[in-house]
Amino acid sequence: MDIELIRSKRRTIAIEITTDCRVVVKAPYGAxxxxxxxxIGEKADWISRHLKKMEERQQEESESKPISDQEMRLLVTRAKRVIPVKVRKFAELIGVTYGRITIRNQKTRWGSCSAEGNLNFNCVLMRAPEEIVDYVVVHELCHRIHMNHSKAFWGEVERVIPDYKDRRKWLRDHEKELMRG
Structure with a gap:
């Protein structure tokens, strides 16, 4: 398998499987x-599993009906109205600040939080029940405290959403139907 290596000022080594099934390793300059x-050797099983998942996802996407442009515009409009209100509410509850909020159609993520505190959310979340949207908002805001998925991070999520595991499972179980028309 081809592995693309990108060196940067980061502190740790990370592996990413891209939507077009490339394996990208990001490493510090000094590594x-x-x-x-x-x-890479230690993560070989993880790479294989996630590469297989991404290949399956690509296959399913090529076989399924995409969301129409009109529906996508409606989802973006609704998300721009709904998500910032939820972010404000939960940020206050968690006790964190945040940068700008961006809504877009993302193929592989529900949300993300940058080191600068900028938040991205997938407009397709608007097809999920409200409690699922709340979970994703809280998940991303908790990254303002812990930029990882450590035990402490999940403890923070659980403090706000005690049943986060059920919501997370629901999102995983319904991901394919939400992403498609």
Missing amino acids: SKTVIDRF
Whole structure:
């Protein structure tokens, strides 16, 4: 398998499987080839699993009916009205600040939070029940405290949404039908 290596000022090594099924390894400038190769070797099973998932997702997407442009515009409009209100409410409850909020149609994520505190949300969330949207908003805002998925991060999510595991499972179980028309 081809692996693309990107070096940057980051502190840790990370692996990403892109939507077009490329394996991208991001590593600090100072990481040696040996350390990077060892890391890739340790993550070989993870890479294979996620590559397979991404290939299956691509296959399903090519077979399914995409969301129409008109519906997409409606989802974006609704999300721009609904999500900022939820972000404000939950940010106050959690006790965090945030930067700008961007709504877009993302193929592989429900939301993201940058190191600067900018939040991105997938407009397709508007097809999910409100409690699921709340979970995604809280999940991203909790990254303002912990930029990882550590035990402490999940504890923070659970403090606000005690049944987050059920909501997370619902989102995983219904991901394919939400993403398509």
